[in-house]
Amino acid sequence: MKRYNPIVLIAQVSPISAILGLFLIVPIATILIVSFWDYSEFMLLPDFVWTNYTDTLGSYVTYKTYLNTFKYTVLTWIFTLLIGFPVAYFLCFHVRTLRWQIILFLICTIPFWTSNIIRMISWIPFLGRNGVFNSMLINLGLTNEPLEFLLFSDFAIVLAFVHLYTLFMVVPIFNSMMRINRSVLEAAIDAGANGWQVLTNVVIPLCKPGIAIGSIFVVTLVMGDYITVRLMGGGLRASVGVMMWNEISLLLYPPAAANAVVLLAVVLILVSLMMRVVDLKKEL
């Protein structure tokens, strides 16, 4: 076939380039620039100072906050993987007909298209002081007093993350599994592998790209989160997003920008480590 008409090509790619340029690239460049600015109580002062970075990176609180955020990230990642993998495995290898695969898959994906905030709020009747869990525990005689740590705690935060983001793990892993040629599994069995060996030596290695993509989603969503920690932690728990948001609401833009740059760097490092396993273009 003949080559593209350059005018057509430009017409096709300029909308996406313009939108991402104006609303992604330029804003991030703005953050980068402002992170070097000075500020007074009322205004931003264009300058080139490192104080925003030295303040942030020199503060014990920053490291503690990052540590706490990593804790949420690692816990959420482990649980979403431990739940997401078997769910994908069941859908792919145990549900026999395509019709049921589609139906069950859609049942899993519908919550993704509804509001995250509502899904967080919906834990209140379960986890509150007089909530379902506490009444159940008291009725079973497991505890006399309602447990206070259920709502507004690290537990609630991780639970909400797992609830919101397990789907991001299920879909890419399912996608990888569906590409596994069934005859490879049969060959492994014929060669004498037991079920566990098939899983660890064949299925899991072939699912690595899916696991990596799912992990990228989960890790970046949790690392940059503000709202879940704010809502489920009752305003008492710290994360990088919450720290940034506190600075933003005090109009401390340059320190917030410096924090944003650090966060972006951390996230990009994590993503590039996970991307080693995937060739993104082959996954589509």
Added chain:
Amino acid sequence: MGERRRKEYYFLAVFFTIFVLFLYGPISAILILSFQGPNGGLTFPMNGFSIHWFFALFGEQLVGDFKAAFLRSLQLGLIVMVLTIVVSVLAGLAFRKKFFGSTLLFYTTVASLIVPSILVSLGIGLLYNLMEWEAAWYSSGMGAHLTWTLPFGFLIMIAVFNRFDKSYEEAAKDLGASNWQTIRYVVLPIIAPSLIGVALFGFTLSYDEFARTLMTSGVKNTLPLEIFGMTTNVTTPTLYALGTLTTVFSLVVILTAMGIVFYMRKRRERYGSDAGKGV
């Protein structure tokens, strides 16, 4: 092997069921609790059964202007949906071949998905601030939403065109169709069901978006911002009533989209082709 497999099947089936209960349990609890009696609280037990809290929702003094916020989110969702479809299809068409800068553009789009939302929010907020542009839900807010919906639309289109059988297009060209005719009468009808999918992503992701709207919507709130505001100062089941309404609305949107796709499939099976209709 058969016995083991059956055990594994039952174990995983139970696991899957628990997962689905975990997904839907909490939301069904607030669906039920939104029908609390007038004296009922935020948790079980139900203290009577009424639609009191739905009425309370429409009395403005209590929860702020939720109707206006809903209309804003609805309009914004529709605009973002249309833009997401058009821009993603155009980009998808271009990406069927390599071109100068294609890798850069591909990874920029993927980056748009990976960059933490709070950065997009802060960046656009700062940019508008410095440029002394006025931030509003239909300008800066819309842009922020597009950075979230476009990557989904774009990646779906890439996946769709990767599976696209080019011989249909070649056949059309051999029969004398112009480039435009080929796209209008051959390519677009074939990819139409996927476009419904892109539309669903575009609309619902925008309609529910919170983090990227936070600093970019200007003075007027979108619905998720309004709901978030409510969580800090509303301690009655009104909150659940609003939750129920928006969830039902989302479900209607999702089921409509799925219904359309299903209908298209059926129609296609029945009629097969629309040959001869593209003049």
